[in-house]
Amino acid sequence: MKSNRVRSKPASIAKTRWVAYAAAGAATAFAGSQSAEAAIHYSGPVNERFPAGHADSFNLDQPGDFFRLSHSSGNFFFGGDTFSIFGIASEAFRGFWGVSSFHYVSKLSHGQRISTGNFTQYTSGFLAGGYSEQWGNRGTGFIGFRFNNGAGVQYGWARIKMSGVPDYDFVLLDYAYADPGEPLRAGETSEDTLSDEQSPDQGSLGGLALGAAGLLAWRKSRSR
Secondary structure, X not given: OHHHHHHHHHHHHHHHHHHHHHHHHHHHHHHHHHHHHHHEEEOOOOOEEEOOOEEEEXXXXXXXXXXXXXXOOOOOOOOOEEEEEEOOOEEEEEEEEOHHHOEEEOOXXXXXXXXXXOEEOOOEEXXXXXXXXXXXXXXXXXXXXXXXXXXXXXXXXXXXXXXXXXXXXXXXXXXXXXXXXXXXXOOOOHXXXXXHXXXXXXXXXXXXXXXXXXXXXXXXXXXX
């Protein structure tokens, strides 16, 4: 009888241990999700239209950090669509010099890293304006920018949908920016970061953190 009782103890200890592992895994996953959410700040859908004569500003990390979009009319600049970025310490946008010494905003594609490429140290630049062709056609693209309020460089993006000729109206669909020192890609949001970081395999503590279903999956894999 004693031998039976002794053999039953390891099973009891194992159950207790795995419950503790599951709780620890849940706490780790929760902490990881909080830090991931804090790394990238996403606006959610904005969908603000910019017809001729409309302009608006959008706040970023601190008061004094913001970007501004405008659509002026009545000149030869194809409607004069412009983007401006402001940071307390410094600011710049992904762009380039064009003809007649105008500054233009580069049109980035989804997934492109914001930090790589040429940044223009001017506050504002043209999208569809002057002789730029990148934003002249109908379609969606990303503006890349960076700003610094004294805490370090922060990268951001704004998703723009252009109407094309003849009016060159556009819509700000959404935007996001990262914490100081955090990398960022065009179109990346906190949800994207979470889905990439939290895809545990069966048998890992991350899987156990999913609760009873994760624990059952682990047991099934062990039984096989």
